[in-house]
Amino acid sequence: MEILRYAAFSADPAGGNPAGVVLDASTLDGAAMLAIAADVGYSETAFLVPRGGGRFTVRYFSPLAEVDFCGHATIASAAAYAERHGAGPLTFDTNAGTVEVSTAVAADGTATATLTSVAPRTAPIVESDLAELMDVLGWSAAELDPALPPRLAYAGNWHPILAAATRQRLSDLDYDMAVLGELMARRAWTTVDLVWRESADVFHARNPFPPGGVVDDPATGAAAAAFGGYLRELGAVTPPAAITVHQGVDMGRPSLLTVGIGPDPVGGIAVSGAAVAM
Structure with a gap:
């Protein structure tokens, strides 16, 4: 299992909001996820369980508790995935509902992502x-x-x-x-x-x-x-x-x-x- 660390909403690692990212959390239960999030220490860590075809079950944990949805950890996770597997559409099934995400990687290597929220x-x-x-x-x-x-x-x-x-x-x-x-x-x-x-x-x-x-x-x-x-x-x-x-x-x-x-x-x-x- 690899624990990644990304800054979201910035192209500079000194800016943005740090998030932990686990792109394959298939072997983890909620207690393990919370322990990892506490160890990482960022405001949120996202745990992705691949379902195939660019679809994931996603859970988000602060160092203290699970959160139904987190925007910056979603952007971080999608960018990390795009850098490793190529840009394209992703679907995140979260505790708050299904969130569609699109990704792109610029010529200079900068990864960006766009999430579409559940109905506000x-x-x-x-x-x-x-x-x-x-x-x-x-x-x-x-x-x-x-x-x-x-x-x-x-x-x-x-x-x-x-x-x-x-x-x-x-x-x-x-x-x-x-x-x-x-x-x-x-x-x-x-x-x-x-x-x-x-x-x-x-x-x-x-x-x-x-x-x-x-x-x-x-x-x-x-x-x-x-x-x-x-x-x-x-x-x-x-x-x-x-x-x-x-x-x-x-x-x-x-x-x-x-x-x-x-x-x-x-x-x-x-x-x-x-x-x-x-």
């Missing part, structure tokens, strides 16, 4: 949960962007979305990890998607991830997909649309996520990025 959806945040979330983050209502109201968004995992009115508010991330983690565990939230809109199609994001033992996730493909669904449902973009999300900048691991938002109101959201071996 949104829901209101219960008022008491929103107040608790804002309190632990140290945010006030006056610091929110009124054009992008707080919501819960899903594209494989649930993420509360809070949009800051200024880049400075997004930069000043300081929270009690244990308190936020307890709230997120109660509500089954995976990351908190904190965003700031620079322009019509350019966003910046940060993603606290206490359930995975991570203070700030450098690139969160699942949250980007959920955010794309949120923007479509809100009418904040006109599909078909493409946006870019910059993440990881504040922590020195810049990542670039490209999000494709189709016109089908229940269609999956496409998230694309490069990945490179570390």
